[in-house]
Every structure is written in C-alpha cells, then in structure tokens.
Amino acid sequence: MTLIRFAPIPASLPATVPFVGPETLQRQLGQGFAARLGANENGFGPSPKAVKAMQDEAANSWQYGDPTSHDLIGALAAYHGVSAENIVVGEGIDGLLGLLVRLLIAPGDAVATSEGAYPTFNYHVTGYGGVLHKVPYRDDAEDPQALVELAQRTGARLVYLANPDNPMGSWHNGGAILRMLDRLPPESLLVLDEAYAEFAPDDAIPVIAADDPRVIRMRTFSKAYGLAGARIGYAIGHPDLIAGFDRIRNHFGVNRIAQAGALAALADRDWLAHVQREVIKSRARIAGIAQQNGMTALPSATNFVAVDTGRDGVFAADLVKALQGQGVFVRMPGVAPQNRCIRISCAPESKMAILDARLPKALDTLR
Amino acid sequence: MTLIRFAPIPASLPATVPFVGPETLQRQLGQGFAARLGANENGFGPSPKAVKAMQDEAANSWQYGDPTSHDLIGALAAYHGVSAENIVVGEGIDGLLGLLVRLLIAPGDAVATSEGAYPTFNYHVTGYGGVLHKVPYRDDAEDPQALVELAQRTGARLVYLANPDNPMGSWHNGGAILRMLDRLPPESLLVLDEAYAEFAPDDAIPVIAADDPRVIRMRTFSKAYGLAGARIGYAIGHPDLIAGFDRIRNHFGVNRIAQAGALAALADRDWLAHVQREVIKSRARIAGIAQQNGMTALPSATNFVAVDTGRDGVFAADLVKALQGQGVFVRMPGVAPQNRCIRISCAPESKMAILDARLPKALDTLR
Structure with missing residues (x-):
C-alpha cells in the first residue's frame, strides 16, 4: 500500500x-x-572530430544548449535535402518515441507493432494508456503486410516498423516500405525506426517525400555515429507533425555537448x-x-x-x-x-x- | 487545417x-x-574537475550512460544523508517536473502555483491536461499561506513553490516551509523547487525527512554547479514516489558525460x-x-x-x-x-x- x-x-x-x-x-x-x-x-x-568538439564544448556547459538546435537542424536539413521544419531533434529515438506517442495516442487508442520488436516503443505506448496489438515476425523479419492488415483491423493510430530490424538485423527493401505506406489506413501513421539505416544497403532506405503525412522517420546519432551516451537523435516528418513536438517537448532538454558532437559527427563523412x-x-x-x-x-x-x-x-x-x-x-x-x-x-x-x-x-x- | x-x-x-x-x-x-x-x-x-571529467568521458560516448545513475545517486545519497531510494536523477529539473506532473496529474486535476512563478512547470501541467490555479505574489515573494488556502479550496494534487524564488530571488525561511507542509490538505503534494538552494542562507532550507510523503524536493546541477547545458538534476522524496518515476521515465535518457560531470562537480566542494x-x-x-x-x-x-x-x-x-x-x-x-x-x-x-x-x-x- x-x-x-x-x-x-x-x-x-x-x-x-x-x-x-x-x-x-x-x-x-x-x-x-x-x-x-x-x-x-x-x-x-565516435569521430575523433566529434570527441574533440565535445571536449571543447565541456567548459561551456554552464550555458543551456540552444533549445531550437538551430545549427544542427540546419545541417541535417541540408544533409537530407529537406527543410528545417521537417526535422525535430530530441534526446535520442527513445525520447522522440515517447513524445510521438504522447502526441498521437489517447488512452485506449490502438497501436500496431510486432511481437518481439523494440520494447521501449511498447513501454511508451503502455505508459500513455495506448493498447498494443501485435503480429508475429515472418522469416525472422517484421512483416509489413501483416502490420498493414493489423492496422486495418484495429484502426491503429501508430504502426511501428524498424527497418533494418532490431533485434534480428533483417531488413526490407525500400519498395516494400512504400507499398506498406500505400496500403495503410488513413488514420495510421507509420513510425519508421531507421536507427540502423547507415549500416543498411542503399536500396533498403525508401525515398519518401519529407512532407508525406503518412510516416515519421526516426534517426539517431547513437549507432553509426557512435554517440549513444550523448543522447541525441532526430525525426523527419510532415511540418505539422514536427511542429507538434514543440507543444510538449522539454525545450531545453537536449544537452549542449551532444549538439556540438552531433554537428561534428555529421560533418565527418x-x-x-x-x-x-x-x-x-x-x-x-x-x-x-x-x-x-x-x-x-x-x-x-x-x-x-x-x-x-x-x-x-x-x-x-x-x-x-x-x-x-x-x-x-x-x-x-x-x-x-x-x-x-x-x-x-x-x-x-x-x-x-x-x-x-x-x-x-x-x-x-x-x- | x-x-x-x-x-x-x-x-x-x-x-x-x-x-x-x-x-x-x-x-x-x-x-x-x-x-x-x-x-x-x-x-x-563548472568546477575545472567537472570539465576534465566530462572531457575524459567524451571518447566513451559510444556507450549509453548507466540508466540507474548508480554512482551519482550513491554520492548524492551520501551527501544529503538519505537513502538511494529517496533519489531520482533526471534530465534537469525541467525533465523531472514533466515526469512528476505525468505521474500525479490526470486530465482535469487541480494544480496550485503562483501568478508569475516558473512557466515551465505550468507548461507541463497544461501539457498533461491539468488545471492551473494561481495566487498572486505577496511582497515580491511566493505566498505559502495563500498557496495552502488555494490548495484547500481547489483540492490541488500538486502545489508548486520555489524557494528561493525565481524570478524574484526572494526566499522564505525553512520554518515557513514546514508550517506550509503541516497545513497542506492530505491530497496535495508540495513540489519544492530548490534549484537555487546552494545560493540561499542555511536557514532558508528546511530540514525535512527524506521519507516525508508530503513533499518532493527538486535540485539541479544547472545553477550552483554550473552544468545547465549538461542537463542533469535530481529529486528527493518518499521511496514510493521516487520508484514511480521508473514506470515512466526515459531510462537511458541521462547522458553519460553529464553523469561524469555531476559526480565530479558534487565532489568539488x-x-x-x-x-x-x-x-x-x-x-x-x-x-x-x-x-x-x-x-x-x-x-x-x-x-x-x-x-x-x-x-x-x-x-x-x-x-x-x-x-x-x-x-x-x-x-x-x-x-x-x-x-x-x-x-x-x-x-x-x-x-x-x-x-x-x-x-x-x-x-x-x-x-
């Protein structure tokens, strides 16, 4: 008690x-x-240049980071060929998934994912009162077709797919993701977790217009850029959805050293x-x-x-x-x-x- | 549209x-x-020792931080003379306030604060559907007695008081805080924001048992310790309340460099x-x-x-x-x-x- x-x-x-x-x-x-x-x-x-940028920034830690992550978002927009209003920077994909669930899911809303897919997403869904529906993996991969059917059946507001997948390392080609998008019911938003995108073959990454309102893509500096401990990631999506994050996010939540490190890491191709x-x-x-x-x-x-x-x-x-x-x-x-x-x-x-x-x-x- | x-x-x-x-x-x-x-x-x-600790940790940023902040919580518990289960570490007081509101406030619940007090607290309350009730400052200070009466009148689940106060810099002595606690209705939890405690006279800081279920105290490394940009703070409260944070917090959300910096900063008296x-x-x-x-x-x-x-x-x-x-x-x-x-x-x-x-x-x- x-x-x-x-x-x-x-x-x-x-x-x-x-x-x-x-x-x-x-x-x-x-x-x-x-x-x-x-x-x-x-x-x-991480890139030695990122390490140096973080070390150089340490003594400036008495200052809050820029709450708009202006410079990093500018660099990311240029890198991805999208607009700044298509990008939100947050405390890693974990943090952004929590905000996304809070933005979209009211208690009782349906959410679709796969049995055995990323537990932290499920943690956020349950944490905001969403109701998880799951389909099994197929041939050790998440199953886009089964997820679409699950979304149709449940009216899922969010549909989670990691491509490439964690924990199996499997992947779909971009065409499969695009076909999935075309078949999703209009009430569903695809959460495309691309944490491992930089390790995947080029044809695994679909070409999707940044303004496509049917999907939000999650990217991170934790994996290929080697900055897991710095806690910084970003999402790419429709400007209305991205603007929504400003209603609820912890505006000063991204740390200043991570901003400096991410900027340097992104530049070191x-x-x-x-x-x-x-x-x-x-x-x-x-x-x-x-x-x-x-x-x-x-x-x-x-x-x-x-x-x-x-x-x-x-x-x-x-x-x-x-x-x-x-x-x-x-x-x-x-x-x-x-x-x-x-x-x-x-x-x-x-x-x-x-x-x-x-x-x-x-x-x-x-x- | x-x-x-x-x-x-x-x-x-x-x-x-x-x-x-x-x-x-x-x-x-x-x-x-x-x-x-x-x-x-x-x-x-920040302490030059904290800067050095952060610089030394930068190259380890490929590793996630310890999600339990074990070493830092141990050091904080020893410093404050409380148990580890009385302390939660989070992404600054801003982050902890958001989690606290989410833990306690259902849509429509009443929350008491002062007109002109910390806006980020209000932002979180509104963001979770809570209803803010406010009393004016009195003599350029938050008014404990008026807050108590407001809590009694509205059944506020949370009552916010910063001591010392931001933005006015004013303060109450610890006795006034203790009297406030004694008069709060049983459904109210006092959110005692002590972000500036290290700058206050000793008698402004009340002696409150860490297990007191009527209050949660918020502390930060952002101000006296000079680590605002690192994003790390902590709360002290009843173990049941502190344990509640583990149900909803972003477990890997505190960055590794901040953990190292805070530990070194705390040690450098x-x-x-x-x-x-x-x-x-x-x-x-x-x-x-x-x-x-x-x-x-x-x-x-x-x-x-x-x-x-x-x-x-x-x-x-x-x-x-x-x-x-x-x-x-x-x-x-x-x-x-x-x-x-x-x-x-x-x-x-x-x-x-x-x-x-x-x-x-x-x-x-x-x-």
Whole structure:
C-alpha cells in the first residue's frame, strides 16, 4: 500500500524497465565486462572530430544548449535535402518515441507493432494508456503486410516498423516500405525506426517525400555515429507533425555537448565510411566465430548479428548468461522463435578476439 | 487545417514555448550577446574537475550512460544523508517536473502555483491536461499561506513553490516551509523547487525527512554547479514516489558525460564555495550598478538579482529590449507588479563591467 496517489495510468503501470543496463549486470556479477557487445553500441567510437568538439564544448556547459538546435537542424536539413521544419531533434529515438506517442495516442487508442520488436516503443505506448496489438515476425523479419492488415483491423493510430530490424538485423527493401505506406489506413501513421539505416544497403532506405503525412522517420546519432551516451537523435516528418513536438517537448532538454558532437559527427563523412567498413568486417568475423562454434549468423543490415544457436530460447538464455559470466555482455530476442538466437554487437577486433576465445568456454559450461 | 490528428490534449495545446533562448534572440538581432545574463546560468562555470571529467568521458560516448545513475545517486545519497531510494536523477529539473506532473496529474486535476512563478512547470501541467490555479505574489515573494488556502479550496494534487524564488530571488525561511507542509490538505503534494538552494542562507532550507510523503524536493546541477547545458538534476522524496518515476521515465535518457560531470562537480566542494562567494560579490555589484542608474536591487538568495526599475512593466520590457540591443541578454518577470523589475544573472566581473557600461546607454535610448 503506497502513500502516494498516482494518476490512473501511472498507477496501473508495472515497475519494470525496458532494458537492464550492463552496469547493473556488472554489479550483480561482481565483475566488469571484458567485451560490451549487448547494446548495439558502436565500439568503433565516435569521430575523433566529434570527441574533440565535445571536449571543447565541456567548459561551456554552464550555458543551456540552444533549445531550437538551430545549427544542427540546419545541417541535417541540408544533409537530407529537406527543410528545417521537417526535422525535430530530441534526446535520442527513445525520447522522440515517447513524445510521438504522447502526441498521437489517447488512452485506449490502438497501436500496431510486432511481437518481439523494440520494447521501449511498447513501454511508451503502455505508459500513455495506448493498447498494443501485435503480429508475429515472418522469416525472422517484421512483416509489413501483416502490420498493414493489423492496422486495418484495429484502426491503429501508430504502426511501428524498424527497418533494418532490431533485434534480428533483417531488413526490407525500400519498395516494400512504400507499398506498406500505400496500403495503410488513413488514420495510421507509420513510425519508421531507421536507427540502423547507415549500416543498411542503399536500396533498403525508401525515398519518401519529407512532407508525406503518412510516416515519421526516426534517426539517431547513437549507432553509426557512435554517440549513444550523448543522447541525441532526430525525426523527419510532415511540418505539422514536427511542429507538434514543440507543444510538449522539454525545450531545453537536449544537452549542449551532444549538439556540438552531433554537428561534428555529421560533418565527418570519412569517419562514418570507416565505421561502415569496419562493421561489415565485424559482421563477417561474428559469422565466422558462430560457425566455428556450430551456430549460424543471420544476415544483418545493422551493427549487430543475430546468431542462431540451433536450439531453443532456454538454451539461448543460458548461453547469454554463460557469456556474461565469461565477461562478454550480449543480449537476445525476447520471443519465440527469434529467441533461439543471441544478439552480438559489432566491435573492434580486440573485442572480437575476446568473444572468439570465450564463446567456446561459455558453451562448455552448458554441456 | 492540419493533416495530423493529434490526441485530444496535445491537439488543444498552443504552439508556444516557455522561454525563447538567447541563441534565437541573437539570430533575430543579427549580433551576439557580449554579456549573457538572462537565463540564470552560472558564468563562473563548472568546477575545472567537472570539465576534465566530462572531457575524459567524451571518447566513451559510444556507450549509453548507466540508466540507474548508480554512482551519482550513491554520492548524492551520501551527501544529503538519505537513502538511494529517496533519489531520482533526471534530465534537469525541467525533465523531472514533466515526469512528476505525468505521474500525479490526470486530465482535469487541480494544480496550485503562483501568478508569475516558473512557466515551465505550468507548461507541463497544461501539457498533461491539468488545471492551473494561481495566487498572486505577496511582497515580491511566493505566498505559502495563500498557496495552502488555494490548495484547500481547489483540492490541488500538486502545489508548486520555489524557494528561493525565481524570478524574484526572494526566499522564505525553512520554518515557513514546514508550517506550509503541516497545513497542506492530505491530497496535495508540495513540489519544492530548490534549484537555487546552494545560493540561499542555511536557514532558508528546511530540514525535512527524506521519507516525508508530503513533499518532493527538486535540485539541479544547472545553477550552483554550473552544468545547465549538461542537463542533469535530481529529486528527493518518499521511496514510493521516487520508484514511480521508473514506470515512466526515459531510462537511458541521462547522458553519460553529464553523469561524469555531476559526480565530479558534487565532489568539488571548494569550487562550490568559490562560486558561492563570487555570487555574493556579484549580487552586490549588480546592486551597485542598479543604484548608479537610479534603480533598486531587491534582496536575493539566488545567483540573479531582480532590479526594480521604479517604473512599470512596459518600461521594464523596453529596457530588456534596449539592453539586448546593447548586447546584454537579460529577462524579466512576466506579471505585474513584479514586471516592474528586470532580472540580471550574476557573472564574472568582465561581464559586470559590460553591464555597467551599457545599462546607462540602454536607459538613454528610452529617454
């Protein structure tokens, strides 16, 4: 019996979190991780120019950041060939998803997503009283056609699709996304989570007019740009939708160092290309390690690889734990049959060597 | 006519922002500010140790921050002599106020505050469909007794009081806050905004048990610790209330560099003492400048000074504009009779000298 009288929706929410962080796991295990490969962080790091920009900005932290993120939005608009009013900058995609749900979803409204897709989106939907409807993955990928049918059936106000997908690394080509858009009911807005877009083949990224009112695209500096800890991402959409964020967002919420870092990271195309090349090599390295251990890497358009253990979710969960016990932090999909896999983030060779050495040991502990 | 169908509450909200940032003003004016004295930022800057900690952490920005802010909460708990479960860390007080309103306020719920008090709190209340009720300031200070009576009359679920106050710099002693708590109706939670607590006399800060379920205290690294741009603050309250934040907060929302900076800033008590001394000197300097220009500084327990122009709100608004035209960024209270004042942030002597030189020129333009 709590002494605190919460409002009805928060009162109904469980005290759960979408993800347990590696720091908490380390404290539970009583040891640090030798390889941090579980959160799809980018171990190749941010551009050295971004690091320098952030270091240079640190002493200016007594000043609030520009609440309009004017310079960064200008650079992003030029980069994407859209207008400034098509872009909102926020505290990562997680923050922007929360704002988007709050803007569109009234208590009881239907929302469509896939069983096992990004839990933080679900967390926000439930947190604002929305009602989640789900379809299963199909061939280890989110299923655009099933999502369309679900939206038609439920009148979903938001339809979530990550392309490329997390946690499986699978992807659709841009044509499939465009066909999905054409078939969505008029009351539905597609939330196209493109957190991993920079790792995907070009033809996975659809060409959509920035003013298309049927979709909002989510992008981030957390993955390819290596700035997960800085907390900065953006969304591209219709100006009316983008303007809506100004009604509710925490206007001074984006930190000043992240703004400086993101601006420098965006400008350093050479570093991005370097990271993209390294991630391709690392995906192959993970696939090789998997194969040597009798497992199969699934194709990936992201900076992580879902490795099929060839067993079930209980085995995969035991393997995740055994790897963590060996100092290797990985995670895994949450629902069957995808939970036969473990999910391993790409990383520099020094970390891959640790995975290479310790995966057999972890497997040994399960025999 | 928008193409976007917002949920009812966001649909009803105006497209306004609580504050226009100085960067936007600079772009409108076509020139930079020589002295940035309008946002109560701490121009004495963060501890050099905090700057170094942030610089050292920049290259680790590829990693998400610890979503539990474990180390920082531990340090804050030790500093305040409370338990870890009494503390939540968030993206500044602005972010925490938004979460608190969401936790407690259902659409239509009453909320009590003062006419002219912190607009960002009001922004959150309106943003979640709460209904604001207001009492006027009394003698340029928020009026605890009137707030209690307002809460009794309206059944307010939240009662906001900043002590010391922004924008006036006035304060109550701790005894007045405790008496207020004792008289609040049982359905009311006091939101005690102590953003400026480190600048106040000791007897302004009440001794309240951390587990007291009648109050939540808001603290920040933005002001005395000089980390406004880093976006990190915390709240102290009953464990059940604090635990509630975990149901809705953006768990990975606090950036890693801010966590490192805050930890180092908290540890550097010498730097805080230095800032406190400088702020006291700066308040006196502002008072001197005011007097030389025929105006009166009000007493302040904060890092800013409300300067009574001796005229009305129209004159003060003209003066704010004239100062901005002279390259000096200041702001002013929003409602009468407090809007006879302009609000000037404390800052190093180099900036005070600019104010000293340009205030007479700004006044000249109004004659």
